Amino acid sequence: MSSIRRLVLDVLKPLEPSSIELATKLSELKGVEAVDLDVREVDRKVETVRLTLEGEWLDFEKINATLEKYGAVVHSVDRVTAGNRLTSP
Amino acid sequence: MRLVGRFGSLTWRFLKSYSSRLKFYDRITRMSKILRRYFVMNAFDGALTIFGMVVGAFLSKVSNPEIIVWVGLSTSIAISISGLWGAFLTESAERTKDRKELERLMLTDLKNTEINAAARVAVIAATFVDAVAPMLACILIMLPFFAVEAGFFPIADAYVYSFFLSFATFFGLGMFLGRISKENIIVSGSKMLLAGLTSAAITWMLSARFV
Numbered sequence: 639m640s641s642i643r644r645l646v647l648d649v650l651k652p653l654e655p656s657s658i659e660l661a662t663k664l665s666e667l668k669g670v671e672a673v674d675l676d677v678r679e680v681d682r683k684v685e686t687v688r689l690t691l692e693g694e695w696l697d698f699e700k701i702n703a704t705l706e707k708y709g710a711v712v713h714s715v716d717r718v719t720a721g722n723r724l725t726s727p
Numbered sequence: 728m729r730l731v732g733r734f735g736s737l738t739w740r741f742l743k744s745y746s747s748r749l750k751f752y753d754r755i756t757r758m759s760k761i762l763r764r765y766f767v768m769n770a771f772d773g774a775l776t777i778f779g780m781v782v783g784a785f786l787s788k789v790s791n792p793e794i795i796v797w798v799g800l801s802t803s804i805a806i807s808i809s810g811l812w813g814a815f816l817t818e819s820a821e822r823t824k825d826r827k828e829l830e831r832l833m834l835t836d837l838k839n840t841e842i843n844a845a846a847r848v849a850v851i852a853a854t855f856v857d858a859v860a861p862m863l864a865c866i867l868i869m870l871p872f873f874a875v876e877a878g879f880f881p882i883a884d885a886y887v888y889s890f891f892l893s894f895a896t897f898f899g900l901g902m903f904l905g906r907i908s909k910e911n912i913i914v915s916g917s918k919m920l921l922a923g924l925t926s927a928a929i930t931w932m933l934s935a936r937f938v
Contacts, residue, residue, distance in 0.1 A: 654755045709842040
């Protein structure tokens, strides 16, 4: 069975916990090998970030639950790469 | 022996993980700043109140330490309860308001998140500090009267020691504030001490006028 290898998510998160904290927590999840968090827009209390996660076996449910645990909400799933290898950088 | 070692290492691991969790909550709520403020404010409240009581007892020549101990204890309990209730209600209200505002912006429920858990911990910590800080200050200033009850020295000495402890508490709290603001700790301590001296001077003037 093939697996999700890369996910690009549009996420709205509170300013606290910080982006560093959130990225670190996501990187500790099983199956996640790399996390890239790109801040797109900063408001007074919230910010919009573009999250890119890469790994051998990404579990979207777990990723979403972790995001929710830290108060973040997935606005949209912008890109999904599945299969035995990554298609492009 | 191995069991004790295992228990020790488990306890240490638990404390370590809990302390890193508390640090994480502190980063979210910035509670250590608030707790510091609450600690100084309420310890000062408690110390000044009990100092006022001891000055009053000294001027009215109370020679029974039991009276001072019981009046002091009931006063310190009242201050602690006031701190506990006040901090719990105000902190809860503030944190709930913050959460609701964030929920409105995020268009989601944040009740089961770490943000809410951090807010709850901040409320409990503030309540605890608000209740314990004045109690500690009160008990410290009343220690000489407990010693009189235990028969260590006469009550006349206890008044002197108690005044000394009060001034040391005021000065210490001032120094603590000075250390936070990175100002001269002697100046900062003296500012706090001045409050105690002012309170004593006013009481003394009143007693000279009316007694």
